[in-house]
Amino acid sequence: MESAEPKHLKRHTQIAWLLVRHARSDLVQGAGLDEVVADSPAGREMAAEAESLAADLESLGPTFVKLGQLLSTRPDLLPPAYLTALARLHDKVEPFPFAEVEQIVASELGVRLSKAFAEFESTPLAAASLGQVHRARLRDDRRVAVKVQRPGVRERVMADLEALDDIGRFLDSHTEAGRRYEFARLLEEFRRSVLRELDYIQEGGHLVTLRRNLATFPRLFVPAPIEDYTTSRVLTMEYVTGTKVTALSPIVLQEVNGVELAEELVAAYLKQILVDGFFHADPHPGNVLLTEDGRLALIDLGMIGHVTPRMQDYLLQLLLSVSDGRPDEAATYCIKLGRPREAFNEADFRRRVADLVAQNRDATAEEMPVGRAVLELAWLSAECGLRLPPELAMLGKTLLHLDEIGRRLDPGASPNAMVRQHSASIMQQRLVQSLSPGNLLSGVLETKELAERLPERLNRILDRLANNEIAIKVDAIDENVLMVGVQKVANRITMGLLLAALIIGAAMLMQVDTTFRLFGYPGLAMIFFLLAGAGGVVLMAMILFRDKK
Incomplete structure (x- = not known):
């Protein structure tokens, strides 16, 4: 430092x-x-x-x-x-004074508070470290919530x-x-992530995007931002009156049909993640309200997640593999999603994934939160040396929150069953999305570029073939190292054969009686024996010491 x-x-x-x-x-x-x-x-x-x-x-x-x-x-x-x-x-944190609220709103909107709003409550509904929310009413009588950023917090x-x-x-x-x-x-x-939360214009844009993406889900509601009253430090949006999901009584859930609400919420999040590639990443029970007209409202879009099309394909396969209890496929898609470190042991990773998926498969439907399984896969991958994208952990946490909300709305809900139930619909939506005019036009342009450049590339390849200039690069063992090793082996074999020949020759000379003797034995035979012994010692020393280098 x-x-x-x-x-x-x-x-x-x-x-x-x-x-x-x-x-x-x-x-x-x-x-x-x-x-x-x-x-x-x-x-x-x-x-x-x-x-x-x-x-x-x-x-x-x-x-x-x-x-x-x-x-x-x-x-x-x-x-x-x-x-x-x-x-x-x-x-x-304590709320900051209303005088500062007035000053910030007036400087951001360019008009006095009394000119912009018919009413503006001085006591905040909630106060947090980055900002606080006040209830207000516009001149056209619309009720709104105004989020004002805390002074000096950005610095x-x-x-x-x-x-x-x-x-x-x-x-x-x-x-x-x-x-x-x-x-x-x-x-x-x-x-x-923090800089996104500090830019209320971005959060307003997130509200617009999520409202558009969830327009086909009538039981879900996303408050719309009031763009003329929104800046980087002030966010004005529709006011939502509702009750936190955690505070709902069983009687209320029966009246609003909690089963259908749970199914629609899960389907909406699967669409966000696997089709749109843009999802509300913080759906904890405090950010999901049951409105007075029986809809679920998603609020606080400070934390959002993005998923690329390639990652969407792998995530869909991974979720289906986990929910269906197919460990080998789950491990394969984790490896495709991640980046192995040097210490990554694939065999050990696959074994541990198999154990994890088997635990989920043996559990009952009520004990199998798919979000928990994804989080455990993320943790397991890190332990085994596989670095997964952070979006996967965020996805797991999002699904875990959905598990909790879904069970509060419908105690008999099975998240795994819901994933399998909506998988066909998700695949169909992805197929339709891939056939959109934009994607088709992009494919046509790529095909056009390929057709235009294909003759030039073919001519270049044929010219190189004619001139014998084509080179094939093979990533193999270094031939110099290989030749040194082969030569070393050949030398050892040759030396071993010579020593064997000396020993055999000495044994044969033992039968020849001569006057030249050493240690009481024929002298020439003993010389051969001594040479073979010395050669054997040298060969062993070379094997034991030089071959370790």
């Missing part, structure tokens, strides 16, 4: 204290975490350490609360106890990100854990 700036010295000190405080915990040691039982003394101790880490992150402010929330989606980095503790992280977050970047690069360069987990890469992902 030689590059640390003096203005970040205090923050570096606080982060270093955090690392030292938790450096000897199971968070860093990471040994045998999969064997720790929650109710055991070791499990309770780990849970206490995890809660301590969560409290320390909360004390460091908004940047570190968001970092903890991001880490709660990374089972490839942290054990389950830490994931649970960090997932419960929330902002313990503080940027300073924290710079300090974290210094720490991450230092750990990557000087520690084995840094080289294994690439903290700088993780923090760059975190930087992008």
Whole structure:
């Protein structure tokens, strides 16, 4: 951290204290975490350490609360106890004064608060580390929710990100854990996520995109942003009146048909992930409300995920492999999705994936959350040296939240059955999407380019064939090394044959009686024996010492 700036010295000190405080915990040691039982003394101790880490992150402010929330989606980095503790992280902050709210809204919208809104409640509905939400009413009588960014939070977050970047690069360069987990890469992902949350124009755009993508699901509702009243620091959207899914009574669920709501919610998320490639990545029960007209409202789109078309294909196959209990295929698609490290052991990885999928296959439908299986696959991959894209862990956390919400809406829901049930529809939608005019036009243009360049390429190949200029590159064993090895073997065999000939010759000369004797035996025969013995010693010395180099 030689590059640390003096203005970040205090923050570096606080982060270093955090690392030292938790450096000897199971968070860093990471040994045998999969064997720790929650109710055991070791499990309770780990849970206490995890809660301590969560409290320390909360004390460091908004940047570190968001970092903890991001880490709660990374089972490839942290054990389950830490994931649970960090997932419960929330902002313990007081709302900032209404006078500052008025100032920010007026400067962002360019008009006084009283001119833009007919009513604007001074007491916020909720206050968080990045901003707070007020209920208001527009001049046209529409009820809206206005999210206002906390003053000075962007500057503080940027300073924290710079300090974290210094720490991450230092750990990557000087520690084995840094080289294994690439903290700088993780923090760059975190930087992008936090900066998206600080840009309310982007969040408004996410609302528009999600509303369009879910227009075919009548039981789901996404509030629309009011674009004329939205800037990078102020987000105005439709106000949603509803009840958190966690607070619904069984009687209410019977009245609104929780079974159909659960099925539509799962189908909508499968479409988001596997067709649209854009999904609401934080559907925890607090962000899903049951509205007064019996729909499910998705709110707070600060955290979203993107999936590329290639990854969508592999993810669909992976989900089907897990839900159908096909371990070999699940391992294959994990390997296709990931990037193996040097220490990756494919045989051990496939064996452990088979054990994991077998556990899910042997469980009952009520005990088989597909989200949990995906999270365990992400953790298992990291343990075996396979680096999976972070989107997979985010997907697993999203599916785990869906498991929880789906069971609250319908206690008999089977997420695996829902995945299989909607897989055919997803494949059909992907096929239709691939046949869209844009994709067809792109394919026509690529075919046109191939047809235009094909004669030139064929001529070039034929010219090289005619001029004997075609070279085939084969990545094989270095022939010099191979020849040295062959020559060494040939020399050993030749020397062994000569020694054998000396011994046989000496044995035959033993039968010839001469006056020249050594040690009481025919002299010439003994010379041959001695030469063979000396040659044998030299050959053994060369084999034992020189061949090790």
